[in-house]
Amino acid sequence: MPDEAGPIDHVVVPGTFDPVTYGHLDVIRRATRIAPEVTVAVAVSRDKRGSARAFTLDERVAMVREAVGELGIGDVRVMAMDGLLVDFCRRIGAGAVVKGLRATTDFEYELAQADLNVRMSPDLESIYVMSNPEYGYVSSSIVREIAALGGDVSLLVPPCVERRLKRRFSGGDVGIL
Template sequence: MTAIAVYPGSFDPVTNGHLDIIERSAKVFDKVVVAVLHNRNKVPLFTVEERVQMLKESTSYIGNIEVDSFNGLLVDYVREKGAATIVRGLRAVSDFEYELQAASINRKLDADVETFFMMTNNQYSYLSSSIVKEVAKYQADVKELVPLPVQKALQEKYSHLTE
């Protein structure tokens, strides 16, 4: 039996912290589906299509990764992909409360779906997509924070601010 996991998120944009979780989960599971959520509660900088493309470019060196997007309930998507595990990254204790609630409701909706928590590497514990966008907006160097395709996309998005 193939162990398939889904790593969902907004990934607006994908950061090196996200990549850390993707790389490490790819060592644990036979296949990891990195799934970009259509989040109606957020106004994203990048379209879903742009985020999917950046993720594909940023993870192309990892053989057992699939990049996709989804709408609706995560547990429905997990079932659709034939997965039994949701991967969630934790940066700090503050993430745990939200993630515990999400894992609990997912478990209530489908008792066969497990949530696998991974602590991010300490060097990325401060890193979030929001921080990356704030730094990039002021044309500061983000090459230590995001993969190259994201760095280029951020420069393009925010280039109009210097004109």
């Protein structure tokens, strides 16, 4: 079958980023090596696997922008996304989605998503990068839980995110998220 699509010059790194972690930022940085144009899509995500949101969409977009700038990650555009990922990619002209995989549970979830995405948008590629072993255990929900309990998250998130988490959870015992 001939390849008529050509090279991919614009990729999207989607997520809820509640909050953005060093693991997310590692995937974003690596995406900048894959394509010359990278858009980070911060999803509205009304309900992600039963997890409550700590930050609003606007806060999460601002946090990702600040973290990307703080770490000096290339020229990356950060946008809010509401609706289907395939529609967002089509609207901004992205040819692929880049995501990180930490464990087999991520693989199973992402495989199902990729299968659905290819049915809705056959030309949209799914590109996966294996988690950096340094961040393989990091998730936003774990970061929220540690922060809510007053723990140190400085090894998991950049300083700008750590400051926001401290402000968010400094109101006393908020319990486990």
